[in-house]
Amino acid sequence: MANAKLSEALRLLGIGPEAGRLYLELLERAPAPLSAVGAAADLDGDALWSAYGTLVDAGLASAAAGPGDVVAPVPPAAGLEILGRHRAAELDESRITVGGAFESFRRQRLASEKDHLVEVVTGDAIGLRMRQAWASARSQIRQLDSPPYFPLPGATATEDALATLARGVTQRVVYSRESLELPGNLEKAIEPCIEAGEQARVLPSVPVKLVVIDESYALVSLSIREVDVHHTMLVVQPCGLLSALIALFEQTWQSALPFHGHTARPGGLPPADRRLLRLLAGGTSDEVIARELGISRRTLFRRIQILMARLGASSRFQMALQAQRSGWL
Incomplete structure (x- = not known):
């Protein structure tokens, strides 16, 4: 699992699979001859030197003291910083390229009067x-x-x-x-x-x-x-x-x-009365209001009269204005 996570991290930094395998073996065996590390990673010849060159360029490996072609990993801080910046630059360039391609597409479509606005x-x-x-x-x-x-x-x-x-x-x-x-x-x-x-x-x-x-x-x-x-x-x-x-x-x-206000009156306003005011504000007929509230028209008229009295209104129009001013609508 740890190796899998490390391989994925290297991939995200732009290190290919062969160089990634070589780096994993380098961490296990170094310092060791490059040929021995390459054999453990199933790499030789040009493939081995290409993978090793990738690690050196990334600041992750270098020659070590010892006889022959002994190599070892190096502290990755500087190399990772370089890789991170390189990947960020690549992503920025990719965004610019894709965005430019889409804008070119739009211009061509507009020029031919086929752009679907x-x-x-x-x-x-x-x-x-x-x-x-x-x-x-x-x-x-x-x-x-x-x-x-x-x-x-x-x-x-x-x-x-x-x-x-x-x-x-x-x-x-x-x-x-x-x-x-x-x-x-x-x-x-x-x-x-x-x-x-x-x-x-x-x-x-x-x-x-x-x-x-x-x-x-x-x-x-x-x-x-x-x-x-x-x-x-x-x-x-x-x-x-x-x-x-x-x-x-x-x-x-x-x-x-x-009609989205919240009442500031003491004791609040019952939900049914607020619903009644909202329906009235929308110009809804008495028949529909009574149906929505589940009451008779006589009960509706009585509740309207009570609300008008609470608001000090003499008409439904005045009641709507007073209800809005009071935060009931």
Whole structure:
């Protein structure tokens, strides 16, 4: 096991397998004649001298005092420093070479007007691409959210979002009223993300279903509303269109109503009342709110009146403003 680890370490430093075998035998037998060490490593002739020359050039071996061709290993500190720098230089050169080759490829594609700044993704590939997008985020996700939703392979979209938030990625989402009205979506998908730190706002509708990953690329979902399914998704790479989509999100964000605050009132706010306020803020109908809360419309009206009284509001509009100022939305 120790020899295997040493051989791998030598390989990573640029020492080939034959020179590596010779060095291992050198450590076992030196000081000893080079021919004897070579025989133990199953090397002779040109192969032996080439392997030994590699070790000498790397600062790992040299001739030793004694009769004939006696050789021995030398303290590796200086040699390893040289090897390390050499490998780092090789890696830098490789990165430059690969990066240059890709840029050349891009220039050729752009010159021929075939560079795919907008990629079209369809079918089952949509779910996989969406999961990859969440996993690739490093600093910020900006999202305009509305049904219909595409089923994701493996974990749910909520689990992906929670994992992203746990990594410290900022997540800003503008939800449409339809997102809040979808049965169970507010309680099971939206609120867990808000509690985990997501910044959420709401509008009656959003202009497009959109996810922007950092400043790197955007996912634009095209859905067929008549059949309530995803059909196509566009992946937009850095270009003028991506800048326009980011500007569209920021404009939509500014006009949306926040509902991610945490109450500062004594005693807090019951989750059901917070959910009621969020549904009201999204313009959801009384019938849908009653269904989501599992109560009758009469009970709903009574709870709304109680909230209005607590906030000192005489209308639902005033209640929404006061709730936002109080950190209830």
